[in-house]
Amino acid sequence: xxxxxxxxxxxxxxxREENTIASQTASLIEFAKNHELEVPKEWxxxxxxxxxxxxxxxxxxxxxxxxxxxxxxxxxxxxxxRLSRKYAYQILLIEEFARQGVETLFVKSPQGSSPExxxxxxxxxxxxxxxxxxxxxxxxxxxxxxxHAGEVSVMSGALPMDTVTFAxxxxxxxxx
Numbered sequence: 001x002x003x004x005x006x007x008x009x010x011x012x013x014x015x016r017e018e019n020t021i022a023s024q025t026a027s028l029i030e031f032a033k034n035h036e037l038e039v040p041k042e043w044x045x046x047x048x049x050x051x052x053x054x055x056x057x058x059x060x061x062x063x064x065x066x067x068x069x070x071x072x073x074x075x076x077x078x079x080x081x082r083l084s085r086k087y088a089y090q091i092l093l094i095e096e097f098a099r100q101g102v103e104t105l106f107v108k109s110p111q112g113s114s115p116e117x118x119x120x121x122x123x124x125x126x127x128x129x130x131x132x133x134x135x136x137x138x139x140x141x142x143x144x145x146x147x148h149a150g151e152v153s154v155m156s157g158a159l160p161m162d163t164v165t166f167a168x169x170x171x172x173x174x175x176x
Contacts, residue, residue, distance in 0.1 A: 004037040004074035007063045009047040009082045021046050024078040031107045037074055052085030055093075064093075067102045079108040081131075 008024040025044060032039045043066065047059035060083075066072045075097055077083045083104070084090045094104045 001036055001038045002073040003043075003071065004032055004039050004076050005043040005045060005063045005066050005072045006032065006039055006076045007045050007047075007059060007083065008078060009050060009052060009057070009059065011049065011051045021048055024082065027078060027107050028076050031105075032076060035105070037076070039076070043072070052081060052083070055084070055089055060093075064096070067097050067100045070100070072102055075102055075104045077104070077106055079106050085131075 006025065006028045008021050008028060010021045010024075025046060029039065029044070045059040045062050047057045050057040050059070063072075063075055067075065080090050083093055083106075097104050
């Protein structure tokens with residue numbers, strides 16, 4: 001039986017609250033059993049609240065260390081975008097693992113090694129990066145719209161100018 005590490009990741013508070021990382025992990029554990037992979041409990045690694053746009057994640061570092069130390073033969077992730085939201089980082093990680101003799105498998109990707117299968121994984125990576133850019137743009141556009149409308153955004157912590165100005169004037173009047 002080959003040794004494997006499981007890597008699961010969610011980035012948003014909503015995903016954390018909805019416990020989507022648990023569903024990823026459950027699917028990955030089932031996938032490992034069906035593919036005769038042994039996964040010790042301590043090698044089920046979860047990064048909750050970490051963006052896939054960066055490589056600086058404690059769980060990912062742990063999996064990379066396991067691969068570098070030669071302790072695993074397989075890294076399991078739910079889909080390429082759980083490994084990273086940036087296509088270049090996905091390729092970097094997959095190639096890093098491959099150089100160390102570690103195979104990267106995804107539950108939601110083709111399992112073959114044909115050029116067509118690899119092309120599909122690459123498309124998934126590019127689409128994940130595009131989706132992230134779209135989410136950021138929509139978020140910026142929504143914040144801009146709310147700011148122009150004078151709404152308070154509890155997410156950004158910023159208050160509309162009128163409220164800030166009012167608070168300053170009230171404070172300065174009280175201290176004179």
